[in-house]
Amino acid sequence: MKNLLIRTFLSTIGASSAYLVSDGIARADDWGCEVILCLSNPGGATQYAPCRPPIQxxxxxxxxxxGLPTCNGVGFSASRPRYEPYACGEGFRLTTRTSDRGAEASCVSTTPQTVANSECDYDQDGGPLSPRWYHLGGQRQCRRYVTRRPSVRSKPHHVDLTIDGIGTQRVWY
Incomplete structure (x- = not known):
């Protein structure tokens, strides 16, 4: 029954997992192989019901x-589990600074952003995040690197998984 479920699963996810099949039979003899099959699904590891118990x-x-379980006959590698509780939106990078209140995470824009002209009109300390006048497209703009609070991830743990040279994907849990 398990092999039938895995074959059905493989037929639904297509050729991206064909490397795990030999003569039409999936190598899902154990939990490790089930995990690899499910993690290789482009639609997500728990998209299909047969994958939910092994992934949970x-x-x-x-x-x-x-660590990740093994599966004989399938070449894969995984990083050690990592913890990243914070995330930044596109165009921002996560930074951490330490002060007398402890470590604090924030998101800093990767390029200067346009801000109110009044920010460039007062005396500046000249630091790397200080506003500066830029000439863009024939106009003078006040720009600086903007900081924001990071969002908190609902799934803060991850491993980076590489399966038979297909590429590396980050799996969050």
Whole structure:
């Protein structure tokens, strides 16, 4: 029954997982192979019902500090589990600074952003985030690197997974 479910699963996700099939039979003899098959789904590891139990078990094991299970005959590698609780939107990068209040994370724009002209009109300290006048498109604009609060990830743990040279994908849990 398990192999039938895995074959059905493979037929639904298409050729991207064909490397895990030999003569039409999936190598899903154990939990590790099920995990690899499910993680290789471009639609997400839990898109299909047969994948939910093995992936939920994987999340529990990773949360306990264990690594990814193995699957004989399939070349894959995974990074150690990592923890990144904060995220920044596109055009921003996560930075951390330490002060007397402890470490504080923030998002800083990757390029200067246009701000109110009044920010450039008062005396500046000249630091890297200070506003400056720029000449863009024949106009004078006050610009500076903008900081924002980072968002908190609902799934802050991840591993980077590479399967048979297909590429690396980050799996969040």
């Amino acid at each position: 078990r994987l999340w529990r094991e990773l949360a306990r500090g264990h």
